[in-house]
Amino acid sequence: MITFTNVTKMYGENVGLENASVNIENGDFVFLVGPSGAGKSTFIKLILKELDADAGKIQVGEYDVTNLSNRQIPQLRRKIGIVFQDFRLLPKKTVFENVAFAMEIMHKSRRQIRKRVPQVLTLVGIGDKAKRYPQELSAGEQQRVAIARAIINNPKVLIADEPTGNLDPDTATGIMQLLDEINETGTTIVMVTHAKDIVDRMNKRVIAIESGHIVRDDYGQYGYDEDDDYREEVFTDD
Numbered sequence: 512m513i514t515f516t517n518v519t520k521m522y523g524e525n526v527g528l529e530n531a532s533v534n535i536e537n538g539d540f541v542f543l544v545g546p547s548g549a550g551k552s553t554f555i556k557l558i559l560k561e562l563d564a565d566a567g568k569i570q571v572g573e574y575d576v577t578n579l580s581n582r583q584i585p586q587l588r589r590k591i592g593i594v595f596q597d598f599r600l601l602p603k604k605t606v607f608e609n610v611a612f613a614m615e616i617m618h619k620s621r622r623q624i625r626k627r628v629p630q631v632l633t634l635v636g637i638g639d640k641a642k643r644y645p646q647e648l649s650a651g652e653q654q655r656v657a658i659a660r661a662i663i664n665n666p667k668v669l670i671a672d673e674p675t676g677n678l679d680p681d682t683a684t685g686i687m688q689l690l691d692e693i694n695e696t697g698t699t700i701v702m703v704t705h706a707k708d709i710v711d712r713m714n715k716r717v718i719a720i721e722s723g724h725i726v727r728d729d730y731g732q733y734g735y736d737e738d739d740d741y742r743e744e745v746f747t748d749d
C-alpha cells in the first residue's frame with residue numbers, strides 16, 4: 512500500500528529523511544514513533560506529496576507518488592484520510608455539515624450524503640450529536656467527528672497525526688478502540704504518536720525514525736523512554 516524505496520529528503524543541509532526504505536501492507540496498523548525532529552512529519556508529507564523527495568521512489572496504492580503529475584495529486588489525496596491532534600473542524604458548521612462537507616467536495620448527491628453521514632456518525636459513536644456545533648462537544652467527541660470526516664469517503668489509508676495528543680487517557684483509549692475497529696474493516700492506518708502507553712498496549716507494528724533514519728521496524732513496544740536523559744545517569748553522583 513505504501514512503499515518507500517531509498518527515499519531521501521533534505522532541507523538544505525538538514526536531513527529530513529535519508530535513504531529510507533519501508534513497506535506498509537494493505538490493512539496494516541503502524542505506529543510511527545521517534546523523537547522531535549526525527550523525520551515523522553517529513554515521512555507523512557512525502558506520502559501526501561506535500562513535499563517532493565530528492566531521491567528514491569514512493570508508491571502509495573496505484574500511485575507512483577515520486578512521478579505524480581499535478582493533476583493526479585488531488586486524486587492521490589482523496590484516497591487518504593487524515594486526522595490531526597487539534598481536530599481542525601469548521602466551527603460554524605454543525606457536526607453533520609462538517610462531515611457532509613467532505614462528501615460535497617467529492618460531488619456526492621444530497622441523497623447519498625443524507626444516507627451516509629448518519630451511518631458514519633453512528634459508527635464513530637456520535638450518532639446523536641449531528642446537530643451540535645464543534646464547541647458544544649467534548650474533545651473526544653470532536654476527534655470522533657474528525658475521524659468520521661476522514662473516513663466518510665472510504666479512504667484506503669488513514670493517517671492519524673498524534674490523534675490522542677489533546678485527550679485525557681480514558682478518552683484516548685476510546686479513540687484507539689475506534690481506530691482499531693476502522694483498521695479491522697481493512698483501512699490501512701499510519702499513526703504518528705509520542706504516547707508510549709498507547710503503543711505498548713496496542714502491540715502493533717512500530718516504525719521508529721531517528722535523525723532521518725528508520726532505526727527500527729517490528730511489532731510490540733514503544734521501545735525507549737523519551738523522558739530518559741542519559742546525561743543524568745552519567746553525571747549523577749550518589
Ligand SMILES: Nc1ncnc2c1ncn2[C@@H]1O[C@H](COP(=O)(O)OP(=O)(O)OP(=O)(O)O)[C@@H](O)[C@H]1O
Binds near residue numbers: 527551553
Ligand atoms: N522546512 C524546513 N526547513 C528546514 N529544516 C526542516 C524543515 N522541516 C523540517 N526540517 C528539519 O527536518 C528534520 C525532520 O523534521 P520533521 O518535522 O519531519 O520531524 P518530526 O519527527 O515530525 O518532529 P516532531 O515530533 O517535532 O513533529 C528536523 O531536523 C527539522 O528541523
